[in-house]
Amino acid sequence: MNRRHIPLVTELPLVIWLVLVWGALWQDFSPGTLLFGAVIAYVVVNFFYLPPVELTGRFNVLWLVPFLGRFLFQLVTASVEVFWLAVTRGPRLRNAVVAVALRSHSDFLVTATGHAISLIPGSLVLEVDRSTSTLYLHCLNVRSAEDAEAVRRDVRATEAWLIRVMGSARDLAALRAEEARR
Amino acid sequence: MVNDVVVSVLLIGGALMSLAAGIGLVRFPDLLSRMHAATKPQVLGLLLLLLALAVENENWLLVPVLVLCWVFQLLTSPVSAHMVGRAGYRTRHLRRDLLTLDELDDVVARAAESHPPRPDRTGGTGREDDGGRA
Structure with missing residues (x-):
């Protein structure tokens, strides 16, 4: 498959969101859960490839x-x-x-x-x-x-x-x- | 006691929004007006019901799940409303006599003039555009 490599910084908002979803679904925000969630989020982001959402770089x-x-x-x-x-x-x-x-x-x-x-x-x-x-x-x-x-x-x-x-x-x-x- | 009052007010408020959707579905005249009733009041209705749950449970760990429920509702409901509305407009499931103004009609007509429908497309109305490929 021919895919453009996306730097981790661009994916970061998505990964953080997925970790929060993971914590919310387990109703548990302990470090272990979040760490495992981060691993899964990273795998999901790379495995289920989507074009990155181009944010504007500002958030107030x-x-x-x-x-x-x-x-x-x-x-x-x-x-x-x-x-x-x-x-x-x-x-x-x-x-x-x-x-x-x-x-x-x-x-x-x-x-x-x-x-x-x-x-x-x-x-x-x-x-x-x-x-x-x-x-x-x-x-x-x-x-x-x-x-x-x-x-x-x-x-x-x-x-x-x-x-x-x-x-x-x-x-x-x-x-x-x-x-x-x- | 105070909690129970707050919860019952929130639940009744949420239920009223469902009632609004029901009345709208029955009373509004065409597809597009009904779409408003079918998709919109739930955004507030669901918020009220979820707030009632949060107040009733008094467990802060439940809050993120409820927030998640509402966020997904916020993300998906406009998309489904848009898809049905768009398809309804394109297949002309709307009553033009109910519209005081239609600024999309002129644009579609102009687009149809500059891009005449291809002869190989069967069943076309001659008014479709390129299906969003542009």
Whole structure:
């Protein structure tokens, strides 16, 4: 098999994650379990070969906490909203397919943004255009162009948060410049 | 006593989210709207149920397992929603009369014009793109 050798540093986040999963499943975080988990993780990573996920090399925990807070808040409000729509509007619902152009061209960040907005009820990623970083979303209860504009603003705000948490330095600089212009 | 109250509130909250999904499935008009009801409320519902378990058990070693359950739900639920939604849109299982706006339609139409469907493909609608190979 012809495979590119991946340096251990690139694999490290994956190995650490697998060790944590191993510990969690055994409900035991003693050194012996973790060591054995590390051996298994190393074997798994090399045996079940996957192309490495290209992280951006930045991770800011200080921005992660408010991002998670915002995410949970949106999750609760949107869940209640979908519940309310199901009960009151039901079959008379009007939806829209909205195109949202993202700033970042990193696959990792586009995926993360798509995930975050899909998890919040009311929006669903139908299609992704990688070449232009455009997400096509199906959104519940969009009755006018203003509603669609609100969806776009909201998604781009989510992306901005993710760039602050783990975007590349270039994306972050672009975001700062955009905010300064406003 | 306090624990029991918290646990029952969390469990009822989680169950209500399942109810929301059920009502949504019955009442929403087309496939894509139903996908919202079928996949989304569980993210919060499962979180509430897992929190109830954590409070009830008072054993910190259980917490990582519960976190893991939720993380895998977070990772898989958008993917399945996307796959069904994408397939539904491509096979035109949606009611266009319910859409106030469709910005994907123009893009698909333009792509179909610049890449006419190959004659060897049978059963095609002439509107598919390259299946994500680009």
